[in-house]
Amino acid sequence: MSLVGARERRVRTGGIELCVAELGDERQPTVVLVHGYPDSKEVWSEVAVRLADRFHVVLYDVRGHGRSTAPRPLRGGFTLEKLTDDFLAVIDAVSPGEPVHLVGHDWGSVQSWEFATVARTEGRIASFTSMSGPSLDHFGHWIKTRVRRPTPRRIGQLLGQGAKSWYVYMLHTPVLPELAWRGPLGKRWPGILQRLEKVPADGYPTASLPSDAAHGAWLYRDNVRSRLGRPREDAYAHAPVQLITPLGDAFLSERLYDELEKWAPNAVRRTLPAKHWIPRTRPDQLAAWIAEFVTANEGRENGVPANGPVATGRYAERFGGQLVLVTGAGSGIGRATAFAFAEAGARVVAVDRDAEAAARTAEMSRLIGAPDAWAETADVSDEQAMEKLAGRVAAEYGVVDVLVNNAGIGLSGSFLDTTAEDWRKVLDVNLWGVIHGCRLFGKQMAERGQGGHIVNIASAAAYMPSKALPAYSTSKAAVLMLSECLRAELAGRDIGVSAICPGIVNTNITSTARFAGVDAAEEQRRQKRSARLYGLRNYPPEKVAEAILRAVVRDEAVVPVTPEARGARLLHRFAPGALRAIARAEPPL
Amino acid sequence: MTTVTAEGLSAELRGFKEVQRLAYACAEAVAAQLKPGVTEREAARMQRVWLRERGVRDWFHLPFAWFGDRTAFAGFRIPLQFFPTDRALEPGMPFILDMAPVHRGFTADIGYSGSLGPNPVQDRLLADLEAHRELILREVRERRPLREIYEDVDRLMVRQGCANRHRAYPFGVIAHKVDRVRERPWSPSLFGFGVQALKGLASDVLHGHREGWSPLWSPYAFSDHPPRPGLWAVEPHLGFRGTGAKFEELLVVTDSRDPEQSAFWLDDDLPHVRRWAEDK
Numbered sequence: 019m020s021l022v023g024a025r026e027r028r029v030r031t032g033g034i035e036l037c038v039a040e041l042g043d044e045r046q047p048t049v050v051l052v053h054g055y056p057d058s059k060e061v062w063s064e065v066a067v068r069l070a071d072r073f074h075v076v077l078y079d080v081r082g083h084g085r086s087t088a089p090r091p092l093r094g095g096f097t098l099e100k101l102t103d104d105f106l107a108v109i110d111a112v113s114p115g116e117p118v119h120l121v122g123h124d125w126g127s128v129q130s131w132e133f134a135t136v137a138r139t140e141g142r143i144a145s146f147t148s149m150s151g152p153s154l155d156h157f158g159h160w161i162k163t164r165v166r167r168p169t170p171r172r173i174g175q176l177l178g179q180g181a182k183s184w185y186v187y188m189l190h191t192p193v194l195p196e197l198a199w200r201g202p203l204g205k206r207w208p209g210i211l212q213r214l215e216k217v218p219a220d221g222y223p224t225a226s227l228p229s230d231a232a233h234g235a236w237l238y239r240d241n242v243r244s245r246l247g248r249p250r251e252d253a254y255a256h257a258p259v260q261l262i263t264p265l266g267d268a269f270l271s272e273r274l275y276d277e278l279e280k281w282a283p284n285a286v287r288r289t290l291p292a293k294h295w296i297p298r299t300r301p302d303q304l305a306a307w308i309a310e311f312v313t314a315n316e317g318r319e320n321g322v323p324a325n326g327p328v329a330t331g332r333y334a335e336r337f338g339g340q341l342v343l344v345t346g347a348g349s350g351i352g353r354a355t356a357f358a359f360a361e362a363g364a365r366v367v368a369v370d371r372d373a374e375a376a377a378r379t380a381e382m383s384r385l386i387g388a389p390d391a392w393a394e395t396a397d398v399s400d401e402q403a404m405e406k407l408a409g410r411v412a413a414e415y416g417v418v419d420v421l422v423n424n425a426g427i428g429l430s431g432s433f434l435d436t437t438a439e440d441w442r443k444v445l446d447v448n449l450w451g452v453i454h455g456c457r458l459f460g461k462q463m464a465e466r467g468q469g470g471h472i473v474n475i476a477s478a479a480a481y482m483p484s485k486a487l488p489a490y491s492t493s494k495a496a497v498l499m500l501s502e503c504l505r506a507e508l509a510g511r512d513i514g515v516s517a518i519c520p521g522i523v524n525t526n527i528t529s530t531a532r533f534a535g536v537d538a539a540e541e542q543r544r545q546k547r548s549a550r551l552y553g554l555r556n557y558p559p560e561k562v563a564e565a566i567l568r569a570v571v572r573d574e575a576v577v578p579v580t581p582e583a584r585g586a587r588l589l590h591r592f593a594p595g596a597l598r599a600i601a602r603a604e605p606p607l
Numbered sequence: 608m609t610t611v612t613a614e615g616l617s618a619e620l621r622g623f624k625e626v627q628r629l630a631y632a633c634a635e636a637v638a639a640q641l642k643p644g645v646t647e648r649e650a651a652r653m654q655r656v657w658l659r660e661r662g663v664r665d666w667f668h669l670p671f672a673w674f675g676d677r678t679a680f681a682g683f684r685i686p687l688q689f690f691p692t693d694r695a696l697e698p699g700m701p702f703i704l705d706m707a708p709v710h711r712g713f714t715a716d717i718g719y720s721g722s723l724g725p726n727p728v729q730d731r732l733l734a735d736l737e738a739h740r741e742l743i744l745r746e747v748r749e750r751r752p753l754r755e756i757y758e759d760v761d762r763l764m765v766r767q768g769c770a771n772r773h774r775a776y777p778f779g780v781i782a783h784k785v786d787r788v789r790e791r792p793w794s795p796s797l798f799g800f801g802v803q804a805l806k807g808l809a810s811d812v813l814h815g816h817r818e819g820w821s822p823l824w825s826p827y828a829f830s831d832h833p834p835r836p837g838l839w840a841v842e843p844h845l846g847f848r849g850t851g852a853k854f855e856e857l858l859v860v861t862d863s864r865d866p867e868q869s870a871f872w873l874d875d876d877l878p879h880v881r882r883w884a885e886d887k
Binding site: 349353379381382385386526560 | 727728731765766767768770847848
């Protein structure tokens with residue numbers, strides 16, 4: 019695991035020598051990446067290469083790690099003051115005139131908080147992106163407020179974080195951690211990371227791991243007790259802060275950042291459904307967020323960051339900058355979903371067979387917060403068109419983070435009246451459309467290996483038999499089962515799959531629905547009549563869209579939307595006979 | 608009741624046109640004075656004072672002002688929510704001013720949409736309203752039942768990706784008839800509506816009920832009749848995720864056989880129409 023094309027230099031400071039690597043054009047803004055524990059600068063290799071085309075990327079091994087030398091003696095050699103000396107020495111060497119953009123992960127972030135809050139670095143840091151590493155001072159205050167004014171919730175938070183910090187206590191025992199790291203733990207660690215943290219097996223951690231981890235124990239011993247006991251009162255950030263929180267972090271609770279506003283007002287918050295080692299598992303997303311934040315703060319004057327379109331949605335932390343593709347985005351639930359993601363700051367690809375409608379969705383999406391939105395024309399039932407679409411999307415916009423297979427058509431009429439052609443049509447769109455979407459875009463997601471989410475719009479009809487909708491219900495039941503199977507298969511790759519089962523939602527599905535077994539005039543009458551009934555029910559597609567975003571955030575498997583859909587699901591489980599009786603009723607058309 | 612016939616309607620119409628222009632002038636004057644911190648109540652009062660100073664004594668309804676997401680009637684459940692609140696205007700916020708003054712016995716009912724500083728979403732909605740103005744006139748000239756026109760407007764809104772917000776008005780009306788109002792020394796109002804105008808509307812409802820038409824242009828069965836000659840205050844109102852835009856102006860419907868004369872907008876020189884022309 020080496021950094022391809024990196025220029026290396028050694029920086030001497032305070033009796034030690036730091037190994038510094040640089041990538042990219044030195045005239046570009048400098049981004050300094052600081053690694054955590056037990057890591058070396060190579061933890062950033064994937065992120066660094068993704069940033070190197072736009073920025074001057076600088077990485078260094080923290081003292082005692084990688085190919086930097088360790089202080090003698092170790093005790094007292096890892097204090098935050100000394101780490102700040104190192105940081106200043108590095109940036110003075112690589113970017114003497116210009117302030118740098120700081121990015122820290124884990125202990126890299128802990129020490130970067132120190133850099134970003136002490137007076138002697140003021141003016142040298144243009145922005146700070148923190149991930150999985152709180153300021154020890156903030157942490158100290160966080161504990162103090164909870165101990166001093168304990169409420170049940172605060173005690174719960176304390177205990178929760180206390181349990182997650184077990185390794186910190188272990189590292190405070192003398193000698194044992196060193197023995198473990200230099201012995202069996204050091205050997206097993208890469209396997210543990212792969213198994214528990216889902217870190218890809220690509221040659222990281224490096225061979226220096228045992229000594230990194232042994233030296234790094236002093237990071238904890240030299241700082242944790244002293245800082246948590248007597249946290250600084252003036253630990254205010256003097257640079258704009260972006261906070262990236264992995265939601266599945268086994269070592270840090272999200273709650274740690276509840277009071278961050280006090281120390282870093284206007285911090286940009288991002289969340290990521292991932293575990294602790296995001297520089298290894300989510301390099302694309304990190305590179306995108308770092309690049310966006312750095313660029314925004316390069317353009318700022320007088321301390322006011324330059325703002326693009328502002329995402330105001332509830333889930334903006336989670337979806338900001340993500341690529342979302344919605345099929346059937348020209349109307350109804352699809353369009354509302356595209357808008358909801360746009361409001362959350364996602365980049366949106368609106369796919370519909372109606373080019374004009376898709377273009378309209380894309381245009382409106384840009385107006386309400388999508389940094390970018392594109393319209394694509396494709397018929398989801400057309401295999402070749404979908405393959406072309408998948409190729410185009412991957413080449414031009416990137417790998418989709420959230421896929422919403424929404425496109426569908428309605429077909430009503432008794433089974434005996436439904437022709438083979440009717441069947442083919444409804445299955446082609448409702449089932450094959452979803453299959454093509456999952457197959458093509460799901461494959462891209464899986465190959466990228468950085469997670470993602472697939473949402474399939476099934477229907478309450480998927481579990482609610484009805485003599486009026488045999489073909490439609492069959493297609494949707496298939497979508498539901500497909501989603502469940504796919505969820506099982508893709509769980510290992512961090513790709514969530516959700517099936518949404520809306521009931522009666524006021525969209526134009528009724529006015530395009532086919533009614534089998536009746537003539538054109540009667541079909542039109544029924545379309546009108548059902549459109550009117552759906553209008554009376556008047557459940558807005560926006561609420562379904564909201565449920566979709568929530569389902570992605572919470573990674574829910576099956577989500578019935580509307581009271582009738584939830585009611586039917588309950589009946590389906592506990593009183594299927596009642597549901598079967600209802601299925602025999604004549605629809606009021 | 609005014610029966611508008613093809614002949615000799617010009618004097619009558621001139622009166623309506625004057626008061627409509629007056630109302631739009633008021634809207635533009637008040638809109639120009641809006642600044643951050645002004646509340647809906649203050650904006651409504653500014654309209655009232657401006658029109659009172661120019662001789663308005665009676666109202667079809669008192670001036671309304673909606674700011675921010677209230678322009679899209681977000682979360683409106685009861686009609687009282689239409690009344691101006693203490694919501695203060697902020698930079699970038701959309702606003703709508705809606706007033707219906709009666710001047711020398713002629714009624715106007717207008718709606719004016721704008722924003723404090725640029726608001727691209729509302730600009731888009733305002734541009735989208737042009738198609739609705741054309742659609743309504745075309746279909747009224749075709750003498751299509753009002754209910755069907757209403758549904759066509761709905762469909763166009765759905766295609767545009769917007770929500771129908773006039774549905775929030777009483778009876779979900781997209782338009783209602785207005786008429787001359789007798790000038791009285793005392794002109795009280797009831798729940799924001801002028802009593803004289805309400806009386807006129809009530810008598811229309813009664814007559815219409817007997818004859819099978821309604822002065823309220825709604826999505827319901829009682830609007831399932833061809834356009835009724837007279838003056839209609841038409842107010843399509845688009846909403847899109849917390850931003851709303853509308854225009855409201857008088858549409859003249861006559862009993863003429865000539866399609867051009869059978870229906871026309873009372874005035875084509877209004878702020879929103881000028882704006883569309885400028886954008887081209």
